[in-house]
Amino acid sequence: MRSDKFLNKPNQEMNDFQAAVLAREEQLRHLKCIFDLALLEDENETGESSSSPIITVNERIFLRKIHQKERETLKNDCGCSCTNNDWSNFYLLLSTSIDSNSNSNNNNETNIEDCSSKFQSLVSKTHFDGFIVFDLTKKTEIEADDNNNDTGNNNKIDDWLRIPPGIHSNIFISDSIIDIRTCRVYRNSFISRTYIGSKTVLMNCGHISTNGDININSNRNCFGRLEISVGAESGGGRPLVLTAESTMINVTQQLATITDNSKINNVLMMEHSHCGPSSIMESTVMGPDSHASAGEVHASIIGPQTNAHHQSLLIGVLWPLGRGNVAYGANVGSNHTGRLPDQECTVGEGIFWGLNCIVKFPIDLTLSPYSMIAAGTKLSPQRIGMPFSLIVESSVHCPAQQQKQQWNDIIPGWVIQHSPYTLIRNDKKYITRRKASRHAFYTGWNILRPSTIERCRVARSILQSSIEHSIPLQDVSGIGECRLTLRARDVGIKAYEDCIHLYALQGLMSWLDKTCSKKHTRTNNDEMSSFVFRAIQDEFMTKQTTTIISPVLSSTAVEWPSVPWDVNDSSNNEWEYQRNILLEEFSSKEVMKYDVAWLRLLLEKLQHLEYNFAERVAKSKRRDDVRGAATIPGYADNHVAAELDSVIIDAKKKAEETEQFVQNFLNKNC
Known part of the structure; x- marks a missing residue:
């Protein structure tokens, strides 16, 4: 993976x-x-x-x-x-x-x-x-190029x-x-x-210019250092001491320890970050490959590959993992209580702030990665812990006790279920558009990885518990001040479950391919079937399982979530996490026989989930094609149709390759 x-x-x-x-x-x-x-x-x-x-x-x-x-x-x-x-x-x-x-x-x-x-x-x-x-x-x-004899990079010159x-x-x-x-x-x-x-x-x-003396032995006003205060604007914010070599790792470590016509002052701009034209930026960290144009950013941390290309406002926004987008007119900066501008906003990876949304502080979206705040939405102070969600202003009014404010509807897992095209495109974009080579080792993490899958497991557990324990929808943990409907709850459960299962089963396929690929060249079918059976027994019955994060603890603690560079996310540990999910998700209360029949069941489910995912990717793009052609003259002639879109072609190809692997493996070994 x-x-x-x-x-x-x-x-x-x-x-x-x-x-x-x-x-x-x-x-x-x-x-x-x-x-x-x-x-x-x-x-x-x-x-x-x-x-x-x-x-x-x-x-x-x-x-x-x-x-x-x-x-x-x-x-x-x-x-x-x-x-x-x-x-x-x-x-x-x-x-x-x-x-x-x-x-x-x-x-x-x-x-x-x-x-x-x-x-x-x-x-x-x-x-x-x-x-x-x-x-x-x-x-x-x-x-330098002549000394390195690197003539192959001429076409890649910056x-x-x-x-x-x-x-x-x-x-x-x-x-x-x-x-x-x-x-x-x-x-x-x-x-x-x-x-x-x-x-x-x-x-x-x-x-x-810079102030202060060139004083190497002093931590203050040192030539080549920046002291930036982020978060609350009124003082008492979160001070950061940084140099030109600083990375988002240094920034988040300090947060952990401390619980053309552009105006830029006291700003650290990391490799391949860009500001302007007509931007105002003050006391801010701009992560690698991030862009801010025509807007205002104050007292904030903007993580890697974040884009704010239009007139917008970010104040006191702590967004270390970045990868998000800020649309025109987004006001993420209502940090003043009428007493002091002492409020702040903590943001999770991949958040999309829609057109003209208004965000009132304090607010925490760190546990809701890759969620979308729809155009015109007004967010009151709250904590939301549902990843891949859509939050949209509802036409249904609140009860009288809610002071006649409008609800915001939340649809947990909406991005996974109804807009998976976004995730695949973003995954490709984060790879192809990453230019900051000095920061590359910690900015290339995948969207779906153990930490984000665990967020989905926690959210699914919360939604399922509301059914099992007859919890009123508005009392469900993690939805903040939003309205959760029965339909949205069901969508969330299915979206999270399909995502969790697909992720774990993809790990199973990779493990089988790695385990059995060398054995195929030296054994016949009977010997291979016996080998596969023993491998399954050893991997799923003999090996000890490790504890997965407790949903209760990880959903209630008011703390920063884990960041990719602090997690041992190597391929071996990732498979261990996927293996544990398989044991929890696909075993019964009775004694489970981990045999070829069980393996066949899992591989056939993988095949079904891959095709279902590819179809949903195409469907999410096809909706735009149909709506655009029915609204704009000549739309179809000037837009790439879903059937020709590279993202959709890749998703379909992956499903076909999975089917081919599954059929070949089952025919030879099961």
């Missing part, structure tokens, strides 16, 4: 991340060293010198001032200027591999490589002030990398260190006290 092999090695990736963090801390110490050495050099000099003194940073890197020819090139050929024509604080950071004499004590200008020719393509029409360092230790993308690197047409850059060979810094108004690292893109920005 794993679609990405990197998910099976999180420990190594975490070690790599920690190494990256340590490397960054070391780099910041070098920057501080550079800063101090440059200041010391200035204090020792009296007047401008024609020499270019070398300052050794470490055995691989050295710092030197620009010399006369380089200054003239910057002024005359590149069209740059410096305040008071004072270039004495202008430095180059170079690798010892560039200049074999760099470690010597000979400071003669003729023995040091002239970088003037590099400046002509990398720097133009920019005014500088104060302490400036051009970092020339990195290779350009072309040089659009930003098509822009020539360098610093061009900036009004003012002061007291900054810039990796000029791989960054793109174009047409910015003011940049100060900023480290612009490898592959950074800064374009058409107004004011970019």
Whole structure:
């Protein structure tokens, strides 16, 4: 069931991340060293010198001032200027591999490589002030590709990398260190006290700066760090201390421990996150591959692959797992009680906020992953714990005791039952649109995995208990302030049960394929049948079962749900979870004989569920085709019909492949 092999090695990736963090801390110490050495050099000099003194940073890197020819090139050929024509604080950071004499004590200008020719393509029409360092230790993308001999990625080049690197047409850059060979810094108004690292893109920005001293030993106001307060806007929020290398893992760990015309302030934007045009963002973490356009985001955590492409509002939204969508006019920010703006909203993975929905805080949807809040819905403060649900404004009015507000109807499991197309498309989208390679090891989890299936098991148990114990529909746990009808309850039970069974039976098919594939080449049918029987007995009768999460505990606790990177979700553990489900779901009160007859029953059910799922995927898209053709002239001519849709074709193909496997397996072994 794993679609990405990197998910099976999180420990190594975490070690790599920690190494990256340590490397960054070391780099910041070098920057501080550079800063101090440059200041010391200035204090020792009296007047401008024609020499270019070398300052050794470490055995691989050295710092030197620009010399006369380089200054003239910057002024005359590149069209740059410096305040008071004072270039004495202008430095180059170079690798010892560039200049074999760099470690010597000979400071003669003729023995040091002239970088003037590099400046002509990398720097133009920019005014500088104060302490400036051009970092020339990195290779350009072309040089890096040549060294790696990777000619197969030319078609996959990022659009930003098509822009020539360098610093061009900036009004003012002061007291900054810039990796000029791989960054793109174009047409910015003011940049100060900023480290612009490898592959950074800064374009058409107004004011970019940081406050505080370059203090490596302090946790506050440290160069390269951000202190962001999310949640309650009025103070007393949830403080996060982050760096450019931070991931959503770091963000959620801190939450756990602490229970073009865009305006961006105090924001951490992770790899391949985008903001603008016309966005306002304040005190926010933007996860990898997330996008915010034309809206406002304040005091929030926006997880990976989340899109807010239209005018919308998010305030105090804690959404670490992301993968959601915010439609036009969504107001997820009613955080003010009339006393203080001290309320917040916690959101589960894959939530869809519909057109013009209004969300009043506090609200918790962390236990309702991949649910949809329909257009125009007004959500009052509540906790909802029904995954894959549809929440829609009802035309039925509340009783008098409910102050004549309108109900919101909830249909548990609606997305699974009536819009499974959404899930398959999203699963494919999360893989194909994931560009943040440095975060890839923890952003590629599947939608249907043990944690989300367990949410379905909990929800189904709650709905079934309401029948067994004659619990009034409005007293059912997990529906919040919504209205639950008998029909919606039945839809939810069936949707969750089919999803749970299909997930577990798919695991059974994978286990059988893995267990029996090598045996087929060396045995006849009789021997194979005997082998299959013994394998079933060993796996389902001899092996000890592990305890599955208690539905009672997991449905009532007010706490953050588990996140994918904190769960050992390897293929072996996933099969163990699926095996336990099979034992619980497909055994009777009598002594169960786990034999080939039992196996045949399960495989035939798998075959039926796969075809049923594929048909529901097609049906959910076919509804749109029929409605569109009956409403819009020429609709059918300009839209892909369900029969030709790649998502539906894939679902049908999977059902056919399952049928072929089941028939072949039963004919040979049972």
